Amino acid sequence: MRSLIDILDLTTEEINDLVAVASDIIQNPAAYAHKCDGKILATLFFEPSTRTRLSFESAMLSLGGQTLGFSEASSSSASKGESVADTVRTVSCYSDIIAMRHPKEGAPLVAAMHATVPVINAGDGGHNHPTQTLTDLLTIHHEKGRFNGLTVGLCGDLKFGRTVHSLINALSRYEDIRIVLISPEELKLPSYVKKDVLQKNNIPYLQTTDLEAVMPELDILYMTRVQRERFFNEEDYLRLKDSYILTPEKLANAKADLSILHPLPRVNEISVAVDQDPRAAYFRQARYGRFIRMALIMKLLGIQ
Numbered sequence: 080m081r082s083l084i085d086i087l088d089l090t091t092e093e094i095n096d097l098v099a100v101a102s103d104i105i106q107n108p109a110a111y112a113h114k115c116d117g118k119i120l121a122t123l124f125f126e127p128s129t130r131t132r133l134s135f136e137s138a139m140l141s142l143g144g145q146t147l148g149f150s151e152a153s154s155s156s157a158s159k160g161e162s163v164a165d166t167v168r169t170v171s172c173y174s175d176i177i178a179m180r181h182p183k184e185g186a187p188l189v190a191a192m193h194a195t196v197p198v199i200n201a202g203d204g205g206h207n208h209p210t211q212t213l214t215d216l217l218t219i220h221h222e223k224g225r226f227n228g229l230t231v232g233l234c235g236d237l238k239f240g241r242t243v244h245s246l247i248n249a250l251s252r253y254e255d256i257r258i259v260l261i262s263p264e265e266l267k268l269p270s271y272v273k274k275d276v277l278q279k280n281n282i283p284y285l286q287t288t289d290l291e292a293v294m295p296e297l298d299i300l301y302m303t304r305v306q307r308e309r310f311f312n313e314e315d316y317l318r319l320k321d322s323y324i325l326t327p328e329k330l331a332n333a334k335a336d337l338s339i340l341h342p343l344p345r346v347n348e349i350s351v352a353v354d355q356d357p358r359a360a361y362f363r364q365a366r367y368g369r370f371i372r373m374a375l376i377m378k379l380l381g382i383q
């Protein structure tokens with residue numbers, strides 16, 4: 080039985096396969112409409128979500144399966160003091176696969192140790208978000224046609240942004256990748272990610288606070304929200320929240336084939352005026368989330 084806790088739980092070949100299956104699903108959805116007949120996905124969301132939870136549910140429904148779950152901790156027995164281990168032991172009796180989001184780093188790993196069905200990490204605190212990364216990779220595949228030879232700018236809250244940590248891990252396996260880290264001093268990429276991923280794999284990277292200065296070099300610009308819920312005090316959040324606001328003017332020197340990604344939700348960091356720009360890929364990206372999750376659910380359930 081396989082779970083997905085960290086993006087590197089999957090080999091490069093497996094990721095390429097998931098991308099290929101997801102692309103085939105987009106072309107031939109009817110061929111997949113009964114792949115998961117009779118199967119149940121449980122979504123255990125101890126933190127807010129729109130895209131991740133609903134795309135998981137949409138994915139399972141599109142495969143012919145069914146879903147159950149909760150979307151806030153307060154409506155589960157966690158509010159009575161039940162442990163994650165006991166919750167997933169129980170939910171394993173009611174479902175065939177579990178997607179879990181939790182504010183504590185490592186909670187989905189603990190869940191996987193106690194569940195008797197596959198567990199998918201749908202985001203754990205400021206740590207990882209592997210299925211967002213699969214979504215990002217499917218988007219990059221469709222927008223750029225390759226994973227190699229890309230200069231990828233990651234901008235915003237690189238400290239608490241779990242999507243950034245998982246994406247850097249995934250990109251570190253490809254050839255000729257350059258990473259440009261754009262953030263305020265206080266929200267820089269954690270040193271463990273820099274050391275264990277970028278330096279260990281000899282990935283060239285640059286750290287800067289100046290988005291416009293690096294804009295002309297980028298093939299991909301991955302914008303992120305300042306993660307309010309991870310801050311220790313509101314003043315720091317208020318001071319940092321508008322550090323970067325992408326506007327059409329700031330894109331003046333960008334490449335004509337730049338792809339602008341954002342895991343969403345957007346707060347202020349991309350002006351709505353950018354939405355009309357054909358390089359704005361973030362709503363296409365949200366759509367891809369459904370298909371890659373269909374491919375992932377099939378894979379973890381052992382369905383061809």
Ligand code: NCD
Pocket residue numbers: 130131202208211241242303304342343344
């Ligand atoms: C992200 C998350 O939850 O980490 N959202 C998502 O899953 N698409 C990004 C965020 O909340 O800023």
